[in-house]
Amino acid sequence: MWSLLNPLFLWAFAAALIPLILHLWQRQRIVVMPFSTVRFLKVAQQRASSRIRLENILLWLLRTLLVLLLVMAFTMPVLRLTSLRQLVGAARRDIAIVLDVSYSMDYVSGQNRVWLAARDAAIAVIEAMRPGDRACLFLADEDVTPLIAQLTPDLSLVLGQIRSLSPGTTTAQLRPAVEAALAALKESRREKELFIITDGQKLPWNSFQPLPEQTDQPDKTDRADAAAAATAALPFDTKDISADTAIIAALLGVASPDNSAPLDIEIQPTVLMPETPGQLAVKLLHNGPEQSLNVSLAVNGQAASQRSVSFEKDGRATCVFALPPLKLGTHAALIETSPDGLMLDNSFYFLLRIHEKLPVLCVGTEEDAFFLMRALNPGGTDSAITAQRIDPAALGADALAGAACVFLCNAVPLEGQALLALEQYVQRGGVAVIFPGNRAAIADYANWTCLPAKPVNLADFGADAQRRVLRLVKRGDPLFQGMHLPSGTYPTIAVTRELQWDKLETAAEVVIAAEREVPMLLRRKVGNGYVLAFSVSADRRWSNLPLSPFFLPIIHQVVFYGAGVEQSQSFIWTGRNLVLADLVGALAPGTELRDPAGRSVTLRPLKNGQDNSLVIEAVTQSGFYTQHSPARSQAEPAFAVNVRRSESDLTRVNPADLPALTGISELDVVESKEDLLRLVKERRLGRPLAEPLLWLAFLLAGVELFIANRASRKSRTLTEQLKIDLTGRVKGVAAGG
């Protein structure tokens, strides 16, 4: 029935003798007090002796009991009510385990591996269960993996699953897994326990909070996480947590982890040409004590450069490498940092694609594309842009292949196949720029699903040309990177016709606006690419934009922006169900795709409407995926994969903040396997009685105080009773007098 969680305090029961010893000691050190006469004392003692003896015994008992209660409270007794609970049918329990399988769980500190501690803790929790108890198991990764979604009494199955687990290569969110686990426990009528076993990293707990407002240009490393956490748009709802559900968070990571990782890269210029110098900026993150870090760059397996980096106070640093001149083609590059406790994020893989020329496709008649072709091939300079014009009828997948950017000049309406090919091109990372023209009516845009906004009207100003002062909505927009306009100049154009737009679609924005907030250039992200739409045509029939000095630089900016968008695919993050076409385009027949370990990657066909595409189910390994063609003796890098870097920030969560962070007020937090097992024991064995005992002791102390002071408090002094006045006259009558 009883169990002591802190039996070391048993020796303190000897303290029960303290009141007796104090009493005896008090008698020994009693003071001698001369008094005028003791005859009244003797009489009073005779009368009160029985009551005094009774009070003394009562006080001794109270004080002894008080000491015993305090000692018992410190021994932390637990009352086991197993038999009673079996009688009322409440002895069984159901538990759910949420296990963090993010790659930060693979952190190693000396001989201790966080994952092993977490796995052992989960096993210990299961092993402490009794026959008949039920369990379920959820893995917290980027979303939730319900390994055992339904409560099962087969605990050996749960143990087997836990033993076979290993940490993944993804980040983790705890909220989806916790919600799934609570849902699994919801129907249970037994005592319920939810164990959240993680490494103490702050990141997975952030999913319990609503997402912050999106920034205009989110960091590339956060983008995927934000998308994954879209389900956490609302605060975590704790109303469904029943009162008999104990939620225990085990933070089993090291107290101050030491980890460094490359977070992201930025290549300048965005479009690399053969034998032209470039530079690579690497953003780095560091947790732990301040130290310098060695960062090395390797290209095609050859060490290219090495730097030593010191970090700022916020643990961030940027390291810049000069890129060596490279030949035409695709080159595998690797950034590596010094070894630390978490090795998985020490390498950063990416591809360097060297372009000979930037092929640009103009779709339109010669007349419609006249000014655009002149802008793309101004002549007299050694331009990197190679512009090719085709008629709208010739537009297809073949024509689009390899184009850094596609301009549609009065090319709408397009045929269905051409439109489909164009949308696929954009989805894969291409940039399509649409100039309207007289060929298209408003209704012709109805089939377009990738436009930034639907045209609603074609405004014709006739002879009253509207004067438009153009304004860059965001000066720091990547589209205008490197473009310099003279200070104080405002490009002005005269417009005779223009498209007017409906409200913006999702992920669309106005890039260039005319006065009165009239959109002049709109942009929308579609898949990995972008669609840009002008409000005026590419010839001078709608405006004098092609004649303005603003036309040529903006067209060149768009071309380089389009090439840069493609270049930004120098790496991808790990993920699931990735469309192959978005990664490498179409594979040539007989070409095999292999993962970084050299195993063949299985491609799964996916039918999405009329579109048939191949997807890779799980891109979980960081490194270079390669394509092997029988025509080529050497494998060619297809794409580079990196683990998400948000997981590299091992900043620990403050356990005291967790109730506020999660909204779960009754959240027990432990930081070691031993504490977890102790807590489990407390809950499994019964109710700890330390707190009630302390309250009882407090109550007894009050009673003791009352009894000890009762006699002196209740009676008035004889002087007060007799009411002796200044002349010595006695006016009152004393009790008993």
Add this chain to the structure above:
Amino acid sequence: MADGISNLLSPQELQRLAHLSIQSRYVVEGTLAGRHRSHLKGASTEFADHRAYVTGDDPKRLDWKVLGRTDRYYIRRYEDETNLRVYLIIDRSASMSYTSGPPMKYLYACRLAASLGYVVVKARDSVGLYLYSDQIDFQAGARNSFAHLNNLVKALSRSQPTSTTQTAKTLHQVAEAVRRRALIILFSDLLDDPPEIIRALAHFRKQHHDVIIFHILDPLELDFSFKQGARFIDLETGETVVADPRGMATVYRQVFAQFLEQYRKPCAEMNIDYRLVRTDQEPARFVRSFLEERKQLSK
């Protein structure tokens, strides 16, 4: 003036006492003409009563008006005023040496006695002294001089409380010794056998003495408000009692109240002025209040 009395009373206290006087509530017998009524009738102008003429009476004291109206011989009697004889009886038993902080009871009694003695002599009355424990240790007859008062005070100062007490026996002895009517003032803690003491007091009253009792007690003797247990030693007998005052204070107060009542009630019945004096009261202030109240009552 007063080497002895200045040891007990400050000049300021003496000055405040100078204009006070003590009044006897009954007729007294004195040797000098004073402000107090004498039981002797004669050389006074204030008519007292008549009595029948007997042989040997001075014929000039006959009340001729009564004789003319009734043909009977009556003698007119007049009340005479005389000086007051005050006897101070002070207990110097060992119990009077107890103090819990204020002046010890004996010293307090001495200061009261000196104050009253000063008031008596200043009013040209006579003061005498009896100092006793288990017997009369010192006695001095009633005289009307400051030199005599100083001698009394010196005698008080020389003595220290000691020995057991025999209050009743001593009071009987004093009652036998003081033949003429006087004012008897007793300063004692009365820690003796109450019935015996009451009988001794009755002895005084039988001899028509006016009696005042100052029952002098320490505050702790009254209230017994000790904070911790102690081994209490009787100052007179040396007997010890271990007691926890917090547990028995209430009962002690009841017992002590009964003890006080044994004096209060008989004294009231015998018209003895009984006053309970705590030693934490200022003596001069107490005397002033007491005398003023007594003066009011005498009018």
